[in-house]
Amino acid sequence: MPTKHSKLALVGPAVAVAAALAVVFWPEQGQEAAAGSAAAPVRTAAAVQAAGQPGGPPPIPAGLERAERKRLLDEQYQHADQTYCSYLASTKYPVSSRPIAEHPDQVYPNQPVVETQPMRGEGGRGGDPDVLLQTSQSRVFMVAGEAVAFSLRAVNAQGGALPLVVTRAVSGGLTFGATRPAAQVSLPFSDDGSGADPVGGDSHFAAVLAPAQTSLAQFNGTIRTEVRYTVNGRAGVALFDVIYSPEVPATWTGQPREVIDDGSLAYVLRADVRQAGRYIVTGRVDDAKGKPFALATFNDVLRAGPNEIRLTVFGKLLRDKAPAMPLTLRDVDGYLLKEDVDPDRALMPRLEGRVLAGKAHPLRSFSDAEYAGEERTRHLAEFSKDASRARQALAAFDPAQPVPASQCAASTVK
Known part of the structure; x- marks a missing residue:
């Protein structure tokens, strides 16, 4: 089930430009150090060029017909203006504080991962396309001491339950190359209404894996659970992957608090750090x-x-968004980022559910100023120059023809 485990985060030129511009902007505030993480973009020369890296429009080739030269000048101005306006709009908030609608996969990080797929045999071959396997797992990333619940159920195309028998289930750490193979542990799946199975005798099998209580307690990386089963006499295989971190680089301490700091709302959390380094911590509001x-x-x-x-x-x-007050901070997770190793992170204990319910602050308590980081300011100045040069070139080509207005609601392009 590769789609379930890839969580480790466009059509049209305007969207493409906006996406590329994020690559230019994200390295600010030390974000470049997170390039090894799944959530961090990588700044490349191609992406910077696609974003309209400052430097002015390319020269118009000599010898073109007047109409063609006019068309190219129009395109250059529209592109330069669009680049400036897109960057202006997409970077008015810092990367550390964004509308959660931009990150739909991050809204509820602790919800179970649920999938329905056709029954698969060994190596993805065989199986039965008329049998659908419904699977779930309670989490993908696991901190030391946590457990994960797995379940599977077979149904037909109409959703009716089919008789399923689990014949074998084992969990083991994935290793590569010359690395010594990790131990395997047997994982009993049951349909008796106990443990992770809510209802007995309904052909819905479930199991709980707690690595800290097994020989996998010190394994660091991906633990794969392989479940072999039969439905109507045909054999199938289901795979569940979790990323397990046995080390705890930092722990939460004390009570979080809410403060208004420099015109913004800040949630202050305290942590006892055991391993120094770069930490990525994310919370939902x-x-x-x-x-x-x-x-x-x-x-x-x-x-x-x-x-x-x-x-x-x-x-x-x-x-800008005027949310209904008061706000609530919930579902905080964090990790120590590691470089040049696999896995590339050591997880902190997660804070599930509500972490802090704030006060009903009036909106006038907060600043209406756009983000003014050094990199954003520098890029805006250069993009504005590019747009100005393109505008002037277009105006000089045909002084009698008015230049189209900028796409920006409040443009500084002259």
């Missing part, structure tokens, strides 16, 4: 009606010992 509102991210180097981690909801984001 809901409005008073329970509607997901913002994704707040911390990305910085922490020293060993007591530390404060701030998850910030940017002031202008609050002013």
